[in-house]
Amino acid sequence: MTATQSRRRPIRSPRGLPRAWRAAAWLAAFAGLAYPSVPMPEATWRLAPSPNWDVRPFGVRPDTVVIHSTAASGLWLNVRYLRKPASQVSAHFVIGKDGQIVQLVGLGRRAWHAGVSDLRGRPDVNGFSIGIELVNLNDGRDPYPEAQVRSTAALIRWMRQIYDIPDRNIVTHADVARPPGRKSDPMGLDMRALRRGSRPADG
Numbered sequence: 417m418t419a420t421q422s423r424r425r426p427i428r429s430p431r432g433l434p435r436a437w438r439a440a441a442w443l444a445a446f447a448g449l450a451y452p453s454v455p456m457p458e459a460t461w462r463l464a465p466s467p468n469w470d471v472r473p474f475g476v477r478p479d480t481v482v483i484h485s486t487a488a489s490g491l492w493l494n495v496r497y498l499r500k501p502a503s504q505v506s507a508h509f510v511i512g513k514d515g516q517i518v519q520l521v522g523l524g525r526r527a528w529h530a531g532v533s534d535l536r537g538r539p540d541v542n543g544f545s546i547g548i549e550l551v552n553l554n555d556g557r558d559p560y561p562e563a564q565v566r567s568t569a570a571l572i573r574w575m576r577q578i579y580d581i582p583d584r585n586i587v588t589h590a591d592v593a594r595p596p597g598r599k600s601d602p603m604g605l606d607m608r609a610l611r612r613g614s615r616p617a618d619g
């Protein structure tokens with residue numbers, strides 16, 4: 417475990433953040449910094465940078481969230497894999513069954529999670545999306561514990577303070593993978609509940 421993995425973000429409410437903080441967070445995310453400055457609510461957040469990313473297309477701000485499941489158990493085993501240069505894959509976040517959030521890639525950067533993909537005619541979903549991996553076996557039976565779903569919703573709610581992410585752009589890997597049927601994750605996750613739970617409290 418590296419030193420960065422044990423750093424924690426403070427726990428604070430997202431309500432009523434000063435405007436300057438929000439602007440700074442957006443700038444940090446746009447610049448691709450791995451450490452956006454808006455505090456995350458309600459969850460432990462650790463940093464474990466992955467080298468598996470490149471730049472987003474010029475001027476593109478993410479407006480989409482793609483939810484995955486890892487199809488393998490163990491938060492840190494998955495994190496380790498997504499940090500290996502040879503794996504050539506990553507996600508912005510991995511969320512453990514206990515609700516712990518690990519960030520691997522800065523929001524302004526293009527993580528490699530969706531592969532060949534398309535959202536309502538827009539190709540290369542990685543270019544305009546944020547990828548979240550949930551630790552789950554993806555067999556349709558392995559549950560997504562409440563703590564994991566709560567952290568995921570809180571994380572998306574937080575991102576919605578920085579980016580415009582409509583409900584219809586909170587999608588699954590199965591929704592956007594091409595050709596259709598190439599991916600099935602996150603099997604068994606209640607996406608409607610997640611969309612509902614991730615709406616900003618004041619919006």
Ligand SMILES: [Zn+2]
Pocket residue numbers: 483484485529589599601
């Ligand atoms: Zn996936």
